[in-house]
Amino acid sequence: xxxxxxxxxxxxxxxxxxxxxxxxxxxxxxxxxxxxxxxxxxxxxxxxxxxxxxxxxxxxxxxxxxxxxxxxxxxxxx
Numbered sequence: 001x002x003x004x005x006x007x008x009x010x011x012x013x014x015x016x017x018x019x020x021x022x023x024x025x026x027x028x029x030x031x032x033x034x035x036x037x038x039x040x041x042x043x044x045x046x047x048x049x050x051x052x053x054x055x056x057x058x059x060x061x062x063x064x065x066x067x068x069x070x071x072x073x074x075x076x077x078x
Contacts, residue, residue: 002069003036005043013043040066 003015015024015036022039023032026046033039044061 003040004067004069005040005064006067007047007064011047013047015039015043040064 001017005013005015011027013024013026015022017023018032021032021034022036024030024039024043024046026043028049029046031039031042031046033042041061044064045057048060
């Protein structure tokens with residue numbers, strides 16, 4: 001299973017489930033967590049520049065769209 005998170009600005013992140021962990025790849029960093037919601041938040045944070053005002057993070061997360069992608073025989077199906 002893969003989850004794609006996209007922002008209207010064109011920024012995107014990918015999250016994959018690997019065993020009992022959710023592993024993400026974002027623009028500025030990669031990471032992992034056992035909790036999907038925490039992983040989503042970390043991925044959003046790591047997709048923003050370091051000088052982004054963190055006071056806007058809760059509002060920023062609302063704009064992200066999350067889609068589950070099924071990978072079957074190497075082909076992604078949304």
